[in-house]
Amino acid sequence: MTSQDQILISAKSVTKTYEDGFQALKGVDLDIVDGEIIALLGPNGAGKTTLISIICGIVNASSGTVTVAGHDIVDDYRKTRSLIGLVPQELTTDAFESVWSTVSFSRGLFGKPANPAHIEKVLKDLSLWDKKDNRIMQLSGGMKRRVLIAKALAHEPRILFLDEPTAGVDVELRKDMWAVVEQLRADGVTIILTTHYIEEAEAIADRIGVINKGEIIVVEEKAALMTKLGQKSLRLDLHAPLTRIPDNLSAFTGALDLSEDGSVLTYSYDTSAERTGITRLLAGLAEADVRVADLSTHQSSLEDIFVDLVREQA
Amino acid sequence: MNGRAILAIYRYEMARMWRTIGQSVVSPVLSTSLYFIVFGAAIGSQMQEIDGVSYGAFLVPGLVMLSLLTQSVSNAAFGIYFPKFTGTIYEVLSAPVSAFEILCGYVGAAATKSLILGAIILATATLFVDLQIAHPFWMLFFLVLTAVTFSLLGFIIGIWADGFDQLQIVPLLVITPLVFLGGSFYSISMLPDFWQTVTLFNPVLYLVSGFRWSFYEISDVSPMISILAILVFLTVCCTIIWWIFKTGYRLKS
Numbered sequence: 001m002t003s004q005d006q007i008l009i010s011a012k013s014v015t016k017t018y019e020d021g022f023q024a025l026k027g028v029d030l031d032i033v034d035g036e037i038i039a040l041l042g043p044n045g046a047g048k049t050t051l052i053s054i055i056c057g058i059v060n061a062s063s064g065t066v067t068v069a070g071h072d073i074v075d076d077y078r079k080t081r082s083l084i085g086l087v088p089q090e091l092t093t094d095a096f097e098s099v100w101s102t103v104s105f106s107r108g109l110f111g112k113p114a115n116p117a118h119i120e121k122v123l124k125d126l127s128l129w130d131k132k133d134n135r136i137m138q139l140s141g142g143m144k145r146r147v148l149i150a151k152a153l154a155h156e157p158r159i160l161f162l163d164e165p166t167a168g169v170d171v172e173l174r175k176d177m178w179a180v181v182e183q184l185r186a187d188g189v190t191i192i193l194t195t196h197y198i199e200e201a202e203a204i205a206d207r208i209g210v211i212n213k214g215e216i217i218v219v220e221e222k223a224a225l226m227t228k229l230g231q232k233s234l235r236l237d238l239h240a241p242l243t244r245i246p247d248n249l250s251a252f253t254g255a256l257d258l259s260e261d262g263s264v265l266t267y268s269y270d271t272s273a274e275r276t277g278i279t280r281l282l283a284g285l286a287e288a289d290v291r292v293a294d295l296s297t298h299q300s301s302l303e304d305i306f307v308d309l310v311r312e313q314a
Numbered sequence: 315m316n317g318r319a320i321l322a323i324y325r326y327e328m329a330r331m332w333r334t335i336g337q338s339v340v341s342p343v344l345s346t347s348l349y350f351i352v353f354g355a356a357i358g359s360q361m362q363e364i365d366g367v368s369y370g371a372f373l374v375p376g377l378v379m380l381s382l383l384t385q386s387v388s389n390a391a392f393g394i395y396f397p398k399f400t401g402t403i404y405e406v407l408s409a410p411v412s413a414f415e416i417l418c419g420y421v422g423a424a425a426t427k428s429l430i431l432g433a434i435i436l437a438t439a440t441l442f443v444d445l446q447i448a449h450p451f452w453m454l455f456f457l458v459l460t461a462v463t464f465s466l467l468g469f470i471i472g473i474w475a476d477g478f479d480q481l482q483i484v485p486l487l488v489i490t491p492l493v494f495l496g497g498s499f500y501s502i503s504m505l506p507d508f509w510q511t512v513t514l515f516n517p518v519l520y521l522v523s524g525f526r527w528s529f530y531e532i533s534d535v536s537p538m539i540s541i542l543a544i545l546v547f548l549t550v551c552c553t554i555i556w557w558i559f560k561t562g563y564r565l566k567s
């Protein structure tokens with residue numbers, strides 16, 4: 001995020017305590033930039049849906065403020081909500097309605113004049129056009145999910161919230177949805193999505209926020225997050241097993257690990273460090289007459305980072 | 315004011331009614347016809363006129379009120395409870411609409427349905443009895459305000475309800491007895507003094523009495539009091555709803 005980026009949504013110290021006394025959000029600060037795709041990751045019950053519901057007006061925050069395009073979500077709710085489309089986590093649809101009427105209803109509800117051409121485009125983009133006269137109960141789960149997306153897009157929102165859009169969706173459809181998201185981004189729509197699939201965040205998000213237990217632990221550019229927290233490891237398959245790490249490599253203690261059978265040496269290093277130490281390590285090995293049969297490197301995935309972060313906090 | 319949103323909700327709700335036309339219209343019309351046959355034609359023929367009006371004709375305003383009240387309450391209660399139950403209410407809550415606009419859409423549709431129903435019942439009644447309406451304006455006044463007021467009441471019940479059985483309880487256990495005991499099928503002057511006094515505490519009496527007055531100019535209480543009563547009920551319901559929206563009670567968490 002650079003300074004000239006336009007901040008579209010800004011949450012400041014948002015807390016939420018539910019009626020039963022459970023504190024689902026403990027002072028969340030989050031800025032979302034115009035035009036970006038941000039993924040919110042977090043384990044079950046982290047508060048992702050609660051945060052989204054507050055921004056969209058479904059749940060009242062206990063304290064804190066949220067502004068959307070400079071307007072307060074409470075005082076100027078008409079302005080903020082008309083900018084936002086929401087695809088909820090649950091598949092909540094009117095079983096008896098037709099696809100066409102439920103999507104048209106959404107547009108009217110958001111105060112936009114009827115525009116059958118736009119509805120048609122949305123339905124076609126989501127491959128729902130041939131189902132437009134079907135009742136929703138006649139659709140499969142994945143199609144229902146797409147109906148919810150169509151409803152959210154019916155009023156041409158500038159911001160789209162996708163709360164676990166690909167939960168229970170097959171791989172094929174997931175890829176389709178990523179394509180839809182990509183298209184929306186090209187149209188300038190800002191997208192906030194929550195997901196449990198880390199590869200999803202990795203595939204489509206510009207930035208990633210991690211929420212755990214009602215707090216944002218980290219928000220970073222995807223690439224920066226991965227290099228910053230990303231450890232790389234170098235795996236050396238040895239020609240002949242070692243009984244112990246050679247003495248002349250004592251400088252690498254801690255970073256160097258010998259497998260139980262002595263045939264694999266693993267070296268962990270930080271990619272952002274000035275020197276990775278690889279050259280020195282290899283030179284040291286040659287010196288000690290250790291012959292390397294094969295070598296490979298491994299970059300920790302977002303998944304590893306995520307698990308680390310959440311575990312660290314627990 | 316988001317007029318398009320009101321219209322969208324209103325149309326959506328009306329479409330739901332046309333889809334469920336069977337339970338929405340046919341069954342109340344059928345049960346009302348049964349009342350006419352049993353009370354109007356069979357028993358009514360054995361009864362003397364009440365204040366110069368045949369018993370069959372006397373029944374009509376009461377029967378219309380019975381349907382209007384129960385249907386307004388249950389239509390509106392169901393209308394708002396259903397999206398709460400299925401979860402589709404999320405969309406209305408996330409839309410740029412005020413509580414008042416949501417109310418207009420849902421209550422407007424519920425009231426329209428029961429007015430259509432009232433009109434159908436009146437039309438059905440003309441098949442059985444000779445109907446005359448002395449004060450068409452006041453007739454409409456009572457009809458519309460009763461439909462709106464009790465749709466508001468239904469809306470409150472729908473918001474308060476936690477289960478489908480609770481939606482049934484109020485119409486069944488409260489509205490129906492009040493209508494039966496509120497002079498719908500008899501003039502309270504037929505009752506012993508004590509029960510006449512008790513009946514004065516029944517709000518429905520004022521509606522039925524005023525409504526019947528608009529047809530035949532006969533009434534148990536002065537029509538002015540009836541007009542006042544319906545306005546009071548309307549105000550009470552509006553106040554409760556204003557409070558509900560102000561506190562977000564049971565719609566938002």
Ligand SMILES: Nc1ncnc2c1ncn2[C@@H]1O[C@H](COP(=O)(O)OP(=O)(O)OP(=O)(O)O)[C@@H](O)[C@H]1O
Pocket residue numbers: 018019020022023024042043044045046047048049050051089567
């Ligand atoms: N209406 C409610 N009343 C009380 N507690 C609630 C309510 N809604 C959510 N919670 C609690 O708040 C916490 C956060 O819930 P939330 O739905 O925001 O989590 P989430 O991050 O979306 O989880 P998931 O990944 O499972 O969707 C949970 O512990 C949940 O039990």
Ligand SMILES: [Mg+2]
Pocket residue numbers: 048049050089163
């Ligand atoms: Mg959730």
